[in-house]
Structures are given as structure tokens and as C-alpha cells.
Amino acid sequence: MRKYFLMAVLLAGHLSGYATEGMWLPQLLTKLNEKEMKGMGMKISAADIYSLNKGSLKDAIVSFGGFCTGEIISSQGLLLTNHHCGYSAIQSHSSVQNNYLDNGFWARNKAEELPNEGLTATFIVRIEDVTAQALQGVAGHLSESARQSAIDKNLNTIKAAAKKESYQGVLIKPFFEGNQYFLFITETYKDIRLVGAPPSSIGKFGADTDNWVWPRHTGDFSIFRIYAGQDNRPAEYSKDNVPLKPKHFLPISLDGVAENDFTMVFGFPGRTNEYLPSEAMKLTVEGQDPARVQMRDAALKVIDGFMRKDEQVKIQYASKFASTANAWKKWIGEMQGVKQTNGIQRKLDFEKRFQQLAQAHPPYRGLLDSLNNLYKAQAPYAVSRDYYSEMVRSVEMLSFANNIISSLQATRLKGEEHWNAEREELLAKLQPLYKNYNNDVDREVAVALLDIYFREVPSSRIGGEAYQIWMETNKDGRTTANKLYSQSALTAYDKLAAFLNQPFRKVSEAVWKDPATRLAIGLRNGYIDFINKPYDELQPQINHLQRRYMQAQMDLVKDKRFYPDANSTLRLTYGKVNGYSPRDAVKYGFVTTLDGVMEKYKPGDYEFDVPEKLRDLYARKDYGPYGAAGKMPVCFIASNHTTGGNSGSPALDAYGNLIGLNFDRTWEGTMSDINYDASICRNIMVDIRYVLFIVDKFAGAKHLIDEMKLVRPKKMKAPTVKKKAA
Ligand code: ARG
Ligand code: GLU
Numbered sequence: 013m014r015k016y017f018l019m020a021v022l023l024a025g026h027l028s029g030y031a032t033e034g035m036w037l038p039q040l041l042t043k044l045n046e047k048e049m050k051g052m053g054m055k056i057s058a059a060d061i062y063s064l065n066k067g068s069l070k071d072a073i074v075s076f077g078g079f080c081t082g083e084i085i086s087s088q089g090l091l092l093t094n095h096h097c098g099y100s101a102i103q104s105h106s107s108v109q110n111n112y113l114d115n116g117f118w119a120r121n122k123a124e125e126l127p128n129e130g131l132t133a134t135f136i137v138r139i140e141d142v143t144a145q146a147l148q149g150v151a152g153h154l155s156e157s158a159r160q161s162a163i164d165k166n167l168n169t170i171k172a173a174a175k176k177e178s179y180q181g182v183l184i185k186p187f188f189e190g191n192q193y194f195l196f197i198t199e200t201y202k203d204i205r206l207v208g209a210p211p212s213s214i215g216k217f218g219a220d221t222d223n224w225v226w227p228r229h230t231g232d233f234s235i236f237r238i239y240a241g242q243d244n245r246p247a248e249y250s251k252d253n254v255p256l257k258p259k260h261f262l263p264i265s266l267d268g269v270a271e272n273d274f275t276m277v278f279g280f281p282g283r284t285n286e287y288l289p290s291e292a293m294k295l296t297v298e299g300q301d302p303a304r305v306q307m308r309d310a311a312l313k314v315i316d317g318f319m320r321k322d323e324q325v326k327i328q329y330a331s332k333f334a335s336t337a338n339a340w341k342k343w344i345g346e347m348q349g350v351k352q353t354n355g356i357q358r359k360l361d362f363e364k365r366f367q368q369l370a371q372a373h374p375p376y377r378g379l380l381d382s383l384n385n386l387y388k389a390q391a392p393y394a395v396s397r398d399y400y401s402e403m404v405r406s407v408e409m410l411s412f413a414n415n416i417i418s419s420l421q422a423t424r425l426k427g428e429e430h431w432n433a434e435r436e437e438l439l440a441k442l443q444p445l446y447k448n449y450n451n452d453v454d455r456e457v458a459v460a461l462l463d464i465y466f467r468e469v470p471s472s473r474i475g476g477e478a479y480q481i482w483m484e485t486n487k488d489g490r491t492t493a494n495k496l497y498s499q500s501a502l503t504a505y506d507k508l509a510a511f512l513n514q515p516f517r518k519v520s521e522a523v524w525k526d527p528a529t530r531l532a533i534g535l536r537n538g539y540i541d542f543i544n545k546p547y548d549e550l551q552p553q554i555n556h557l558q559r560r561y562m563q564a565q566m567d568l569v570k571d572k573r574f575y576p577d578a579n580s581t582l583r584l585t586y587g588k589v590n591g592y593s594p595r596d597a598v599k600y601g602f603v604t605t606l607d608g609v610m611e612k613y614k615p616g617d618y619e620f621d622v623p624e625k626l627r628d629l630y631a632r633k634d635y636g637p638y639g640a641a642g643k644m645p646v647c648f649i650a651s652n653h654t655t656g657g658n659s660g661s662p663a664l665d666a667y668g669n670l671i672g673l674n675f676d677r678t679w680e681g682t683m684s685d686i687n688y689d690a691s692i693c694r695n696i697m698v699d700i701r702y703v704l705f706i707v708d709k710f711a712g713a714k715h716l717i718d719e720m721k722l723v724r725p726k727k728m729k730a731p732t733v734k735k736k737a738a
Contacts, residue, residue, distance in 0.1 A: 032587035032651040033688040034575040035281050037187075037194070038062035038070055039139045041584065044573065049586055053274030055666040061278070061584060064138060069668050071259035073278050073582065073661075074133040074201075074238075081279030081661040082133060082236070085264060085670065086719040089238040089256030090207065091133060092703070093660035094675045095215030098234030101128045102209045116211040118711045125205035125237055127249050133204050133238050136582045137180060137197040145170050146184065146193035156552035163190075170195065179245045187576035189287070189562040190555070196581065201256065203239035203249045208713055210234075210706050211623055217609065219619040220337050224345055224679045226600055228647045228696050229609045232675040233703045235716065262662060264700055265669035267726040268640050269648050271602055273589045277652040277674050277695060279661025281578035281585075284685045287562050289380060290359040291387035293686055297350045299395045301343040303468070307402035308340040310460040318453045328448040336406070342682045349683030349692065352595070358687070369568040376564040383557040386550055393547035396469045400539045403465050404532075407458045408449055412442055412502050413523075413532030416512070420520055431516040439509055446505035455497040463489035475538020481531050492531070500528035578655050587651030592692050594680045603699070606630050606644035629709055638705040646702045648672060649694040655685050663697045667725050672697035 030052050036045055041058035049058075061069045076082035080097035084090065095102075099113075105126050106112045119125045146166050150159055167184050174182045174195060181198040209215060214231040222228055238256040241247030269275070285292070315333055319326040350356065363380060370376040404410045419438045423431045466474065466482055466489075474482075485492040497503055501511035501522075511526070512519060523529035566574050591602040610630055614620040629635070635644045654661070654674055663672035674697050677684065681693035704722075707713045 031573070032585075032690050033653050034573070035284070035578050035583035035585050035653055035655075036575050037139065038278075038582055038584050045584075045586075049274070049276075052586065052588065053666050054276075054586070056668050060668060061276075062139075067260035069260065069262070069278060069664070070136060070582065072262045074135055075280045075580075075582075076133055076660055077131050078134070078580075079282075080657065080659045081674075083278075083660075083662040083670065084238070084256075084258045084261040086261055086721075087257065088719055089240070089258060090261075090716065090719055091204070091236040091238055092662075092670075092673060093234060093236065094232045094673065095209060095212070095230075095234045096232060096675065097660045098206065098209060098236065101131060101206055101236075102234065104128070105206065112209060113212050116209055116214075116711065117206065118208045118713045119206070120713075121715075122237075122255070125207050127203065127205050128236075129249070131204040131236075132200050132202055133236075134181075134198050134200040137176075137199055139197075139582070140195045141192070142170050142184060142195045143192045156556055163193075167193070185579055185581055187579065188566070188574070189559040189577075191559060191563050191566075192576070194581070199246055201238045201240060201246045203247060203253045205237050205239060206234070207237050208235040208707065208711065208716065210711065213621050213623050214626065214706060214710070217620070217622075218612065220334060220341075221619050222612075223338060224341050224676060224682060226649060226678040226694065226696060227604045227608060228676065229604050229606075229612060230647065230675070230698065231702055231706050232698050233673050233706075235707075261721070262664070262668070262670040263721040263723045264704070265665050265667075265671050265723055265725055266637060266701060266704075267665075267671075267724050268645055268699065268701060269589045269603065269650075269665075269671060271589055271591075273650075274586065274666045275589055275650045275652060275671070276584055276586045276664040276668075277654055277658060277661045277697075278584050278664060279582070279654075279658045279674065280580055281583055281655045282580050282657030284578040284655050286575075286577055286686065286688065287558075287565060288359075288686060289384045289387065289561065290356055290363055291384040291391070293350070293356055293359050295387055295391045295394060296686060297347045297355070297683075299391055300398050301347045303395050303398045304402055305340060305343050305347075306468075307399065307406065307461060307464060308336055310464060311402075311406040311457050312337055312340060314456045314460055315453060318450070318456075325450055325453060328450060329453065332448065341679070345679040345682035346685070347683075349680045349689070350687050352680065353683070353687065353689045353692065355683065355687035355689075366565065366568065370564065373564075373568065376560075376568065379557060379560055379564060383554070383561050386554050386557060390547060390550045390554065392470075393473075393543050393550075396473050396543045397539075397547055399465055399469050400535070400543060403461045404535070407461055408445065408454050409458065409496060409500065409502050409528050410532050410535070412445070412508070413529045414536060415442060416502075416523065416529060417533060417536065420516075420523065423516055424520075428516045431519075435512050439512065442508065443505060446508075451497055451503050455493050458493040458496065459489040461489075462492055469543075473538065473542040475534065475542055477534030478531065478538045479534075481527075481534055496528045496531065500526050502526070502528045578657070580657055585653045587653065587690075587695075589648060589650045590694070591649070592678070592680075592694055594678070594692055600649075600678075602650070603648040604646045606646055606702075609646060623710075625710055629705075634709060635705060636709055638701040638708070640701070644702065644705060645699040647696060647698050649678065649696055651690050651693065652695045653684060653688055653693065654695040658695070663700075665725065669723055669725060670700050672700050673703065 039062050046058040072084040074082045076093045080093055082091045082093035085092050102112050148166055150162050171182050176197050183196045184193055186193055210231050217230045239253035240256040244257050247253055315329050319329055419434050423434045471479055501507045589602050591600045593599045612620050613622045658674050661674040662670050665671045674695055676696040678694045684693040708717050
């Protein structure tokens with residue numbers, strides 16, 4: 013009996029004794045998190061993660077190009093990130109003869125490593141709280157814009173006074189909706205070379221079908237190297253640059269993960285909104301997500317149909333399709349997840365409690381109702397705004413037209429004599445887009461999206477000019493599109509170039525006659541006046557109250573630990589390796605293996621083909637030191653709280669060793685951006701042993717493994733089991 017009781021207590025502790033929600037600031041871990049992390053199994057101290065006095069884990073983490081995360085894994089600046097983060101770099105070096113996306117790429121030595129213009133890696137040297145200086149002289153009664161300019165002035169003063177070396181950068185960002193400000197001293201390296209990438213059949217295995225989905229079997233990694241000047245400092249590309257000698261690099265554990273193991277993910281999450289009031293969450297999942305999904309559903313269906321029957325279209329649209337589908341699928345998951353966990357009701361429950369607490373604090377009374385009312389007032393405009401931006405994003409002819417309109421406006425401001433330069437810039441921007449443009453595809457997308465737009469957006473918000481065109485074409489997407497795609501100069505790059513190759517005044521007049529630019533101007537004017545203007549007018553009040561509501565929550569809800577929303581700054585999240593149950597009677601394990609890759613294998617399929625060499629290794633079970641119990645682990649999941657931007661972030665064990673590479677979240681858990689729930693939110697990581705196996709056994713790049721530091725912490729520190737009397 014007692015034994016069972018003890019087990020129940022232990023089990024309950026496992027499930028609720030710790031919080032895995034949160035993206036924490038590394039310099040505040042000692043104060044806020046260290047105790048809990050140790051309780052969950054962490055074997056190092058907060059100072060090993062972030063320290064100013066010694067090399068710490070943070071010195072091995074970089075923002076990769078500003079959109080992903082990377083980590084240093086050797087004393088010679090070797091950098092690991094995702095395949096999908098290195099994708100455009102890999103693509104840029106690819107040609108029909110040397111298709112590195114299809115075949116993979118492996119530099120045999122440093123001389124073969126490939127430079128990438130424009131690619132950067134940024135380290136965080138130091139983080140400081142500058143809230144007091146940033147908000148100096150900013151009194152409560154200032155208007156939002158006056159407040160912002162006062163703050164901007166303060167920030168400039170702080171930046172100018174910041175202690176830093178000449179080769180370092182400084183960055184200040186608002187946190188907690190502008191209630192706090194932190195300063196970051198950065199070091200940005202600019203010579204980042206491609207070292208290795210698996211073929212897409214490994215690095216992108218499962219592609220869009222498996223994207224956001226568990227169980228997953230993707231080897232989503234690529235390898236780069238940071239080069240520095242002779243003095244080890246950031247330098248522009250030069251063949252004389254040398255591999256970076258980092259302050260710290262991550263040892264790699266070969267021990268793998270077990271259920272309930274403590275894990276951390278350290279990286280640069282992009283954007284979350286965890287402290288919205290209920291009306292804003294409702295707006296997201298009942299207004300904006302459905303609108304965006306409706307538009308993308310229609311566009312994706314059209315494009316997919318063409319891609320399936322036309323090889324040329326497949327190549328032209330592959331990357332556009334992937335990025336459109338990525339967010340589309342995420343929003344669907346977000347709606348489902350909020351519904352399944354009663355996210356809105358949970359917000360309402362929290363708000364009820366907040367309102368009771370606010371009764372005792374006069375300044376906070378009424379605040380929440382006002383904020384909710386503002387979101388309610390903004391909601392119709394927010395939804396129309398999404399319909400508009402989705403339409404001009406997916407109908408490329410409208411987006412080309414908008415580019416033309418912007419260039420004409422810019423010329424009008426600068427003076428007509430700038431038209432030639434402006435036009436050249438415009439043509440240079442549009443030419444590559446036309447390479448991947450097909451009139452038939454775009455026309456059918458336009459038919460579908462115009463019908464939705466004019467049906468879903470009230471005519472009062474569309475504006476007279478656009479509505480006039482809509483009536484001229486029988487209020488029918490097909491008729492409108494037929495006119496556009498048979499008569500416009502925008503249907504082909506050559507025609508467009510001839511159209512623009514006229515004096516400024518001629519072009520300014522012609523855009524009112526060309527059916528595509530005329531429609532684009534009408535839609536845009538209506539959008540600016542009747543959607544964006546009322547939307548923007550409410551925004552300063554929302555910003556103001558959202559900031560106060562954030563502060564109020566922190567002041568009143570004492571039993572809650574607050575972390576700032578993600579804003580592309582360095583954060584640490586921690587959790588445990590664990591499966592989950594997404595719905596009734598379904599239970600997911602926490603780890604996948606190469607067996608699952610072979611189960612999904614479809615010869616010749618563009619998403620699920622498996623390279624012959626990998627099939628051979630599987631048949632021979634030739635996993636080297638990377639396999640475990642006769643299996644080759646591939647991916648695993650844990651309850652770390654991550655979001656977009658965390659791609660490429662290291663997954664670390666209790667000692668700070670590298671055990672995996674974060675690259676995705678599970679579908680039901682994508683709602684964690686607005687509604688984290690430990691029961692179903694999981695991040696997806698590729699097991700580092702699969703990465704090493706591919707590098708060593710598949711690619712034969714053993715020289716890279718030799719650069720790394722492999723460790724076996726579990727083996728070394730195997731606990732001596734003390735016998736206890738039962
Ligand atoms: N869902 C992941 C992210 O948000 C991976 C996206 C890249 N992969 C893809 N199949 N589109 O970035
Ligand atoms: N794939 C995402 C990225 O590129 C990470 C997945 C997520 O949103 O959590 O950052």
C-alpha cells in the first residue's frame with residue numbers, strides 16, 4: 013500500500029511539480045529558474061549557462077542570419093543548424109550539374125567550404141537591464157507617439173554611452189509590452205561558409221506532408237563554419253580569414269535520451285503573444301486564422317493541381333508552395349489546439365480572477381474591459397486586413413502591380429528625374445519573380461481569391477474604385493481575371509519592361525488603364541482608407557492598455573511567474589522528454605527510429621524517397637557508435653516551449669551537452685504561441701546521433717566528427733545504486 017502511495021506522489025510530481033512553460037532570459041535564470049531546473053534534473057548551474065566572467069553555454073549560441081539559431085560544435089568554429097535554415101544557401105550553390113539540394117554537399121577540406129554573401133552569425137556578449145534609463149522622463153499622461161519618441165531619444169543616449177569594442181554592436185529591445193528594456197552587446201560574424209548538407213531526401217524527408225507532424229523522421233540539419241579575421245574578430249569575407257576560435261563550443265553526448273530526461277533549448281524564438289486578453293485570442297482563432305486559412309486553402313489547392321500535372325510549374329512553385337503551406341498548416345493546428353484545450357475558457361477564467369484582484373487596485377479597475385472592447389472594435393478591420401494581405405500575397409499579378417505603384421509613389425516624392433533609377437531597381441526586383449511565375453496558375457488563384465475577397469469583405473470596406481471594377485466585370489472572379497490576364501502588360505516580364513520603359517508621366521497615366529494595375533490601385537486605396545486607417549487608429553490605445561494590462565498581471569497575480577513574450581532575443585526554455593496524447597485513445601511515443609523512415613519509404617516519391625546508401629546502411633544495421641540497442645534513433649520530442657526562430661537551436665542535456673537539434677513543433681501544440689499547454693505542446697528535435705551517423709556513415713565525412721568533442725555523461729556518471737530496505 014505504502015509503495016503505491018509513494019508512486020502516486022512521485023507520478024503526480026512528474027506531471028505537475030514543475031512548469032515547462034516559458035522562454036526565459038539567460039541572465040535572470042539564477043534568480044528565477046535555477047532552483048526549479050535543478051529540481052527537474054539539471055546538473056550544472058545557471059552561471060554555466062550565462063556568465064560574463066567565463067565561457068558559458070551562451071557563447072556557443074548564435075542567431076543564424078537573423079531568422080534561425082545555430083550553435084558552435086568545435087574549437088574551429090563549426091556551426092550546426094537546420095537544413096531548412098541553410099536551405100537558401102545550399103540552393104544558391106546548386107546548379108543542374110551540381111544539385112546540392114538533391115545530392116547533398118560535403119566539403120572534403122576547409123578549402124572546399126563555400127562562402128555565402130550576406131549570411132551572418134551573431135553572438136550575444138552581454139545583456140543589461142536598461143529599463144530605468146529607457147523610461148526616464150516618460151510620464152503616464154504622454155500620448156503613445158510622444159511617449160515613443162521620448163523613449164527613442166533615451167535609447168539613442170543609452171546606445172551612445174554603452175561600453176563596447178568598436179567591432180561589437182548594440183541593440184535595445186522592449187520586453188513585457190514595453191514595460192522593460194534590455195540592452196544586448198553583440199558580435200556579428202560575416203564570413204559563414206557551407207561545410208556540409210545531407211540530400212533533401214534526408215534533410216527534408218517527409219517535406220510538407222510531415223511538416224508540423226509527429227511522428228517525424230527528418231534529418232533536418234546542415235553544417236557551416238564561422239570564419240574570422242586573423243585577430244579572431246568579425247571580418248568581411250576574405251580568403252585569408254581563419255576559422256573562428258570560439259569562447260565555448262558544445263560537447264556532444266552519445267548517450268541519447270530516456271523518457272523524463274531534463275532538456276533545455278537555447279536560441280532565438282521570434283514572436284509569441286501569451287498575455288493577450290480573451291477577445292484578442294478569440295480574434296486570432298475565430299477571426300484571423302480562419303480567414304487566412306480560407307485564402308490559403310484556395311490558393312494551395314490551385315497551385316497543387318498545377319504542380320501535379322506540370323513538371324515546370326512544380327519547380328517554379330515548390331518553394332512558394334512550401335512557405336505558404338507552412339504557415340497555413342500552423343494556423344490550422346493553432347485553431348485545433350486552442351479548441352481542444354478550451355483555451356478561450358481558460359483565458360476567461362483567468363480574467364475572472366484578475367478582475368477580482370483588480371477590485372482592490374483602483375488604477376487597474378476597468379482596464380481589462382476597455383482592452384477587450386478595443387480588440388472587439390478592431391476585430392472586423394483585423395480580419396479584412398488579413399483577407400487583403402493574403403490576396404495581394406497569393407495573387408502575384410497584384411503584388412507585381414503593388415510594387416509598380418510603390419515605385420511610382422517613391423519617384424513622385426523624390427522627383428521625376430529619379431524615374432530611370434527607380435525603374436531599373438523595380439525591374440531588377442521583379443525579373444527573378446517572373447522566372448517562377450506562370451500566368452495560368454496565377455489566373456486561377458486570382459479567380460478563387462477575388463471571389464472570396466469580394467464575398468467576405470463588406471463592400472463598405474472595399475472602396476468605390478475597386479467595387480466599380482467588380483461591377484463592370486459582373487461581380488465574378490472569373491470574368492475579372494479573364495480581363496486581367498488577357499489584357500494586362502503585367503502578364504510577362506518583356507511586356508512589363510516595355511510598359512515601364514516610358515517617361516514617368518506616361519507610366520503614371522497608363523497604370524490607370526491597364527486592368528491589373530487599375531484593380532490593384534482600387535483595392536489598395538480602399539484598403540488604406542477603409543481598413544487600415546480605422547485599424548491603425550485603434551492601435552495606439554491597444555498598445556497603451558496592453559502594456560498596462562501586462563504590468564497589472566505582474567503586479568496582481570503573485571503566484572504566477574512571468575516570462576517576456578518572444579522577440580527574437582536569446583532565450584532558454586526547459587522541459588522533459590515525453591510523449592503525449594493528442595486525442596482520445598491516441599498516444600505518441602517520444603522517439604522515432606530509422607525503422608520509421610523505412611516504413612514511410614516510397615520509391616521515387618518527392619517527399620518520401622530514401623537514398624540507396626541509407627537503405628543499405630539500414631539493411632546492414634551499420635550504425636557505428638551512434639545506434640542504440642540495434643536501432644538508429646532519428647527524432648525525439650520534449651515539453652520545451654519553442655517557436656519560429658528556434659529552428660536550429662541546440663537541445664541540451666542536464667550537463668549542457670548537445671543531444672539534438674530543434675526544428676519543429678507538433679501540430680496540436682502550435683497554439684503554444686498564444687496558449688501553452690504542457691499536456692500537448694511538444695517541440696521536435698533531430699537526435700544528434702542521427703546527425704553524426706549521417707555525417708560519418710552516410711557522407712563519409714569522418715574528419716568533421718574528429719573535430720567534435722564526443723562525451724558519454726550517463727556512462728561516466730552511472731549512479732551507484734544504494735540498496736534500500738523495502
Ligand atoms: N515547420 C517548420 C518551421 O516552421 C519547418 C518548415 C520547413 N519545412 C517545410 N516542409 N516547409 O519552420
Ligand atoms: N520550423 C520553425 C523555425 O523555422 C520552428 C518550429 C516552430 O515554429 O516551433 O523556426
